[in-house]
Amino acid sequence: MGSWAQRMHRRAASVVTCGHPGGVPYPHRLEKVKFGVNLDEVCKPEYPSIPGPLLVLILKLNKEAPLRKDVFRAPGHQGAMKKLIHFLQAGRLVNVDNYSVYTIASVLKKFLRKLPNGIFGREVETELFRIIEIEDELEKQTRIH
Known part of the structure; x- marks a missing residue:
């Protein structure tokens, strides 16, 4: 292998799968x-x-x-x-x-x-429904943040 091919081979060998450090560069599945x-x-x-x-x-x-x-x-x-x-x-x-x-x-x-409990989960969903009923817009925004 020439020097260019060796560099490309090293780079390809160092590729990691998205979000999985140390993973197989090209997974079968x-x-x-x-x-x-x-x-x-x-x-x-x-x-x-x-x-x-x-x-x-x-x-x-x-x-x-x-x-x-x-x-x-x-x-x-x-x-x-x-x-x-x-x-x-x-x-x-x-x-x-x-x-x-x-x-x-x-x-x-x-x-x-x-999804069995929804995206947020039951507790957070219940809290969001409580926040919706608040009259003060600033308080709503603060609670949501």
Whole structure:
């Protein structure tokens, strides 16, 4: 190997997977997305982050949803949703360009609906409902922060 090839090989060997220090540079399987479990189990405590495949769906929505109308109201294609959910649960590589924004939004809505205690948990959700009833706007903002 020439000096350029050696440098490239060293750089490729030092690559770490996103959010996983010391991980395998090119894992054989992606993280599996678990539907219907607590958010703590989906976002592991040792790596407090959103699983990669789920993050890709969120980023796709962030990029394309503002350009579309009623993204979270219109239903996605049922067959494509089932296929996408299966791929996410199995940890298979997904090409999100093959799915419409409406299908991706429907899969994310389904994921969020299946969280047993909601996104915030029961205690925080109850507190948010109490804060909504406060008349003073400044007090509301302070309590939410």
